[in-house]
Amino acid sequence: MTSSSFIVVSSLLAFVLSLLFSNGVVPMHAAFTNGAPFTICKKTRNPSLCFNVLKSAGTTNLKHLATFTLNLANNKAAQSCALAQSLASKAVDPRLKELYATCVEHYNNVVVVIEGAKSNLGKGDYNGVNIQASRAMTEASDCLDNFTQPPKDPSTLSGNGKAVEDICSIVLVIANLLLGRA
Template sequence: MASSSFLVVSSLLALVLSVLFFNGVVPMHAASSDDVVSTICNSTICKKTRNLSICFNVLKSAGTTDLKGLATFTLNLAHDKTIGNRALAQSLASKVADPDLKERYDTCVERYNDAVKDIEGAKGYLGKGDYKGLNTYTFGAMTEVDACLFSLSKLPKDSSTLPGNGKAVEDIYSIILVIANLLLGHA
C-alpha cells in the first residue's frame, strides 16, 4: 500500500514538473540541470535501486534525463564494467596458485562471458524498443554476476577486487532494471 502511494505521488510529481517546464510556466533556466537530474533520479529511479548514491552519480554523468538516453548510457557503462570484470577474472585465474581459487575464477570468467552476451542482448532489445527483453536480459546478466559472487564467497576467501567490482556492476544493472520497468510503465 505504501509502495503504491509512493508510486502515485512520484508519478504526479513527474507529471507536474513536466507540465510546468514544457509549458513555460517555469522557465528551464529556473532550475539547474543538477536540480532537474536530482529530482528525476531521486524520485523516479534511484530510490528504487540497490545503491542510491551510485545510481545518482551514474545518472548525473549521463548528460540526459530521457529514459531511453539513460538506459543507453547505463547499458554502455554496464557493458564496459562487465568486460573489465571478465578481464580481471581471467587475469586472476592465470596467476593464482590455489586450485580452488583458480576454479572459482574460471567459473567467474564463464559467468562474465555470459553476462557480456546478456548485456549485448539487452542493448539490442533497447534498440528495438522491446523493454521487456531489455529487462529480461539485464536480469540474466545480474544472475550471472551473482553466481560468480556466490562462488567467490566460499573458503578460501577471495581477497581480490573482483567481489567488490561485481557488486558495483550489479548496482549498475539494478539501475537498468528500474529504467526498463519505467519504460514498460510498470514502475
C-alpha cells in the same frame, strides 16, 4: 519608470531562466529532486551509485539513460572478465584458479546478455531489456556466490561484481519505467 524597469528586468530574468532549464544548462542535480533520476534511484539497490551514474549521463531521457547504463554495465563486466582471467592465470591455489575461471564464464555471459539488452532497447522491447538485465545480475551474482566459502577472494573482483549488479538494477528500473510499470 522604476516600475517598468523592474517588469522588464523580471521578464528578461524569467525568460533567461526558462532557457537555461529547458536547454539543460542548469546542473542535473536541479532536476534530480523530482525528476526521472530521483524516481529511478530510489528504487535501485544502491541509490547513491545510481545518482552518481545518472548525473554523469548528462540526460534525463529514459532511453538515453538505459543506453548509458547498459554501456556502463558492459564496460564493468568486461573489466571484471579481464580481471578474473588475470587472477585465474596467476592463482596458485587450484580451487581459487577454478573459481576465477568460472567467473570468467559468468562475466562473458554478462557481456553477451547486455549486448542482447542493447539490441532489445533498440527495438523498443523493454520487457526484453528487463529480462536481460535480470539475467546479467544473476550471472554476476553467481560469480560472487563462488566466494561465500573459502578460499576467500583477496582481489577487487567481488567489488566489481557488486557494481555490475548495482548498475544492472538501474537498468531494471528504467526498463520498468519504459514499460509503464514503475
